[in-house]
Amino acid sequence: MAFQMGAPRPMVDVRALNLTCATCGRPIEELPFQPAMNDDGTPQRPVYCREHKPQRKSFGPRRY
Numbered sequence: 001m002a003f004q005m006g007a008p009r010p011m012v013d014v015r016a017l018n019l020t021c022a023t024c025g026r027p028i029e030e031l032p033f034q035p036a037m038n039d040d041g042t043p044q045r046p047v048y049c050r051e052h053k054p055q056r057k058s059f060g061p062r063r064y
């Protein structure tokens, strides 16, 4: 399936960080960015797997 829009973004291998998706709890192997980490090894912002990463095209209701 061709799903390219512009330049491909490099993926960051984050397996060493033991991150899990904030929505489904599945382990995350790679992200399109380097996540900012706290000193205790937790991400400073919630991270999501490919299925649950936030969509930018619409601003839905935010639940935190």
Ligand SMILES: [Zn+2]
Binding pocket: 021, 022, 023, 024, 025, 026, 048, 049, 050, 051, 052
């Ligand atoms: Zn998920």
